[in-house]
Amino acid sequence: MEYTIKKYPMKKVFFFVALAGMLFTSCEKEVDLRDAYVGDWTAEASGAIVMNMDNEPMGESPISMQEQMSVSKVTTSGDELSINGLICKLKGKELIFEDETSTASMNGVDTHITVKRTGSAEKDKIVINETYEGTWTMTMLMMSGTISGSNVITLTR
16 A cells, blocks of 8 residues: 655645634633722721730720722733722732831821731622731820731622
8 A cells, every 4th residue: 555645835834834823822812810800899897906005005996987999900010900099919819919108197196007918809709908017106295105906898799
């Protein structure tokens, strides 16, 4: 038995390979995971901030909130979301935030607070955990102490 191999000109082979490559790549659509979270959400928060002096609580400020929040994509990056202006990176289902430090003075009390956030995103639920650490000083009365606390923000559709 004898076999013959039909020869194809190299131009035809290249054309078919290029055509197949274009068909397969043009059908692929890049999925932006952020799209699942864009829109309006109902947010609830609960927690507290405690001021301490000499390791004793001086006062507690409860955190309680219920409001509408908006989630949008940050167009300058392929993985960032804005949750009511708070920017985070979406890595799978994890939300990654940068620490936020603020200093304020009010009624003779100077505060320096760092907020650390972690979060997770599910189809119909986003959870942001906040912890507060810092110091306060009342120079006029020569008093100072620490600030600590936590807050959980839950967004639902």
